[in-house]
Amino acid sequence: MAQTQVSERELTMSRAMVEAVAHEMRENEEVFLMGEDVADYGGIFSSTDGLREEFGYDRVMDVPIAETSYIGAGVGAAQAGMRPIVELMFVDFFGVAMDQIYNNMAKNTYMSGGSVSVPMVLTTAVGGTYNDAAQHSQTLYGTFAHLPGMKVVVPSTAYDAKGLMHNAIRDDDPVVYMFHKRLMGLGWMPAPDGPKTGVPEEEYTIPFGVADVKREGADATVVTLGLHVHRALEAAEALAEDGIDAEVIDLRTLTPLDTETVLESVRKTGRLVVVDEDYRSYGVTGEIVATAAEDALADLEAVRRLALPDVPIPYSRPLENEVLPGADDIAAAVRDVQ
């Protein structure tokens, strides 16, 4: 069970991420960062803000807009024993470099029978809610979690973002670190309440595979991640006014997946709602429901899935609002399983 971490100092999620990266870069000369617009610009979503000023261009490298070469170069540097952090600006751009991501980064450890390690962090921005249409708004949690060989991390708060980043950089395996744009605390993309949290100044790690029960409840289990943790919590507040007590679980990592926390909750509440900003078919919602069905079927009374219907993400505001699960949708789904 999670414990409240007391810290006076509040940070945005992007500041918390950067703080962990800076700490690791100071501690370990082998850690470096590269990506498009990560140096002077500080990352389009402020994911690398201020790092170039401290570490210079040699360790915070702007690269050509050519994902295959620089993500693949990250693989090569990692195999040589360095610890690159490589940013793919939008997860939607994965296609141009997927061969390096999937056929090299994710598979070389296995194909080498464990003799090759790829200690690399691939950071990437995910998520919609700002009308950027179908090539800049996806989350694709399911795509990356579906591919074996990579660990997949999705922070929802500043506290988690820092601890998970420390862990990601220190991990000897490739980690895909997916940060939701709407949670970063950008001036031009206001975050909901929640992601800006107290963050200790000192280093700390959050282990992978440990979900966080963000809100305890007895009547239904809401399993989610990323932005939708906050939407689920908002829904839970509304439900509480109606006397429905929802438990909200933040998965935090998809690989490894904390099935025990999910099952424990489902055994307690008997009702499961899974919320995901990714596409519905073959995605996180199906995975969680299947896990519950396999191991807690007797306790399961009702199940609902909320995810993007299987359409590309539309541009127009009312259309995007229609397809992205909102707090009201989550509340309705929880009421539906009562």
Added chain:
Amino acid sequence: MYEDMVTARYYEERLQEEYLEGKQPAFDISAGPIPGELHLAAGHEASGAGVCIHLRDDDTVTAPHRPHHVAIAKGVDLKRMTAEIFGRETGLGKGKGGHMHLFDPDVNFACSGIIAQGCPPAVGAALAAKKRNTDSVAVAFLGEGAIDQGGFLESLNFASVHDLPVVFVVEDNDWAISMPKERITDVEDGSRRAEGFDMHGARVDHDDACDVYEAAEEAVGRARDGNGPTLLEVQVHRRMGHFMGDAEGYRPDADVERHQARDSIERLAADLRGDGVDEADLEAIRSDAETRVDEAIEWAKEQPEPDPEAAHEDAFTNPPNGVTEEEPAIAAGDGGGDD
């Protein structure tokens, strides 16, 4: 070089024999002691040997789907490589990689079975060398069929803009599987592509190992001295089909005859004789190579197949254990927004 070349040639002859066992008379790719595809490099030996002779164990080489001659020249463990090709437990990758995916970290050798995709990791190894201020270099081998791939072109640019110690070796065997070179490029001299990236380019017009040696010496030296990357194209000859079982219906007989008539190994042997090397010495090198290859193959065949349970291992260096009963070092929390 001669030793590496005759070793590679004989090795592949022996692999071919082993590969065809159980696959005749009807060719079944999954039958026999060596499963899967097999891409042989007969006719490519001069490029592997002529380049890798300038490399040390701490230099990185990435090879494509046709890797054996390069692996041998780089000093990859012959027995464990062979065991890997036979899919055995003691293979380089414990039987998980196979002939297109050979990894030997002891000599910094890696493969990618996908066209041009070994280029970016080689660039990354060179980047690591530069960042660490070592004088090690990286060499990416690829075929001329890979020169239109983004992974190759992006890597040339990346290596050039950062002055990285990397050599791209294009093995031009005139055939991208069934596609003749003239149908994939108007640039006959592929090394000219280097000009577009403001990097050095060189071409060796025939597979004379001594010419490759000299061109590679300059390219590797340039990289090692901190003077940036080189694109080196070497004309080689594909004496076999693209893969074992390829009937090569697309290939004119004259082309096959022309390639069979040129043999870099015979040429090098003639040169060596001309330099006064005794035939007996050449024979001794060949004989030693054959002995080592035969031993490697016999050893590999005696190795056990992997335990099926091992298929579940090695996806990660630090396998995720899922949830333990222990509390995390610092338990998470606070982030919920509900407090």
